[in-house]
Amino acid sequence: MAYDFPSDKLDKFMLRLPEGMRAQIKAAAEQNDRSMNSEIVARLKLSFETDEVFEGVSRDDPLSMMRAGTKVMEATLKSFEKGVRLLEIEREKDEEGGGS
Template sequence: MGKAPKTPNEELDKFLLRMPDGLRERIKAAAEMNNRSMNAEIVTTLEGAYPRPISLEEVVSDVRTSIEMLKKFKGKTLLMSLADDLDHLILDISRSAEMTPEEREAAKEHAYNHGKFTRFVPPDD
């Protein structure tokens, strides 16, 4: 006889973790404050620290959406939002596993040196 089908919970990756004294209690307190389980608290924290890589298709879609919005609504606020999006885009691309360490550093340096369109002064609304 074969094995019974796995439940969705059994298909998830499991990881045994040793924590320093006091960390478990801090995680538990944070989880209670956020109304979630300790597992959910840990996963949420890890997801924030290690975001999933974005695909080039997602990047292109986000940039196209921002450009379309900019065409419809002109003004400093939207322009600054677009600048923020592009800064984040460059940093997201710099996290790509397909990039060499040199390319990653160049992308980060570009974002820090040219972020917020530093050479461009937007018109007042």
């Protein structure tokens, strides 16, 4: 019997990586507790979001660049805070369940 997985319907893209980058992706994925695919997607998403923030910002205007950079840092901080909260919830569940 053939199984139908949701990921089978997602777009696939073959990619050539420079030497050593696969190891970097693997290490980052392990550190962030996600798959290599999820690590690549998260980093691409952040790159596009950063581009959107800096769109139309003049590189000759330091104040505008700083404001745009601040927006990126705020978004990153919110994402980090969300991750911390999820870890706190996991820890609370473990403690309630008598885990270590």
